[in-house]
Amino acid sequence: MTETPWALVGDIGGTNARFALVEPGSGTLNSIAVLPCGDYGNLDVAVRDYLQQTGAGEVRRACMAFACPVHDEMVRMTNNPWVFRKAAMRESLGLDLFKTINDFTAMALGVPSVPSEHLHPVGDGMADSQRPRLVIGPGTGLGISALIPTHHDWVPLETEGGHVDFAPTDELEVAVQQTLRARFGRVSVERILSGQGLLNLYQTLAELERASVRLHTPEAVTEAALQQEDPLAHRALRMFCEILGRVTGDAALTLGSLGGVYICGGIVPRFLDVFRDSPFRRAFEEKGRMRAMMESIPVYVVTEPYTGLLGAAQALDNGEV
Numbered sequence: 001m002t003e004t005p006w007a008l009v010g011d012i013g014g015t016n017a018r019f020a021l022v023e024p025g026s027g028t029l030n031s032i033a034v035l036p037c038g039d040y041g042n043l044d045v046a047v048r049d050y051l052q053q054t055g056a057g058e059v060r061r062a063c064m065a066f067a068c069p070v071h072d073e074m075v076r077m078t079n080n081p082w083v084f085r086k087a088a089m090r091e092s093l094g095l096d097l098f099k100t101i102n103d104f105t106a107m108a109l110g111v112p113s114v115p116s117e118h119l120h121p122v123g124d125g126m127a128d129s130q131r132p133r134l135v136i137g138p139g140t141g142l143g144i145s146a147l148i149p150t151h152h153d154w155v156p157l158e159t160e161g162g163h164v165d166f167a168p169t170d171e172l173e174v175a176v177q178q179t180l181r182a183r184f185g186r187v188s189v190e191r192i193l194s195g196q197g198l199l200n201l202y203q204t205l206a207e208l209e210r211a212s213v214r215l216h217t218p219e220a221v222t223e224a225a226l227q228q229e230d231p232l233a234h235r236a237l238r239m240f241c242e243i244l245g246r247v248t249g250d251a252a253l254t255l256g257s258l259g260g261v262y263i264c265g266g267i268v269p270r271f272l273d274v275f276r277d278s279p280f281r282r283a284f285e286e287k288g289r290m291r292a293m294m295e296s297i298p299v300y301v302v303t304e305p306y307t308g309l310l311g312a313a314q315a316l317d318n319g320e321v
Contacts, residue, residue, distance in 0.1 A: 014079025
């Protein structure tokens with residue numbers, strides 16, 4: 001592989017670091033590998049191991065997405081101990097270009113490159129290709145981004161929309177908010193619309209109903225709900241989907257996302273059929289006088305596992321990022 005002047009792209013989370021090689025001017029991913037972050041002391045050690053495994057030789061250009069803020073010179077990973085200065089890391093890896101972007105900015109940039117077989121519609125609607133696209137995804141946290149079309153490219157919006165206030169709409173949700181506020185103080189939507197948020201929701205419903213808490217991980221809550229083994233888990237999952245529908249609809253209204261809504265992240269693809277039958281789409285559309293507009297917006301669940309890498313590849317040569 002040493003004959004090709006490869007560029008390196010990465011999608012670095014709290015648990016895993018995903019890497020791939022791309023040729024100049026190409027968004028095609030080659031030699032994809034997923035390395036556990038815990039096996040490496042820092043990013044440069046992981047990169048060198050990856051390049052050795054692939055036999056890629058020297059790379060001079062890299063773009064990497066990180067699950068943490070990246071606007072400062074110092075990058076501190078939120079959910080793993082990696083810390084580095086950008087200039088020092090670029091020098092350590094011998095790079096001419098070391099581009100850093102937020103992981104959900106990469107997710108948004110990757111959406112236009114996702115194959116159609118990995119886009120699963122939820123409800124109806126027809127996208128307007130000249131209007132913004134909303135990209136949202138519950139996972140470890142709640143990521144929200146958007147793509148704004150220009151004459152030549154897409155401009156991604158880097159936001160912290162997952163940290164807006166949770167706005168309850170009925171008595172049960174008010175009780176949920178009050179219970180969570182007693183635990184956390186301020187209650188953002190991420191306190192509910194994330195892996196930990198689903199567990200928070202299940203535990204809160206149990207507390208409100210004075211029921212025993214049998215499940216202790218988000219995965220256990222999801223599995224119990226899907227297998228219909230626990231009515232409380234089933235209620236928590238449906239409530240999760242309904243609140244996600246309202247929050248997604250609010251974001252689509254705010255951004256004017258007539259170009260479509262794309263749901264990414266690691267949670268929703270695990271229960272796609274249940275999600276389609278959930279209150280999500282109804283809650284998404286119930287926006288009063290704006291209902292007709294909301295009904296016209298298509299929503300897709302993205303099941304492409306390397307959307308972030310696709311976005312990092314696009315960001316290499318995207319002058320708007």
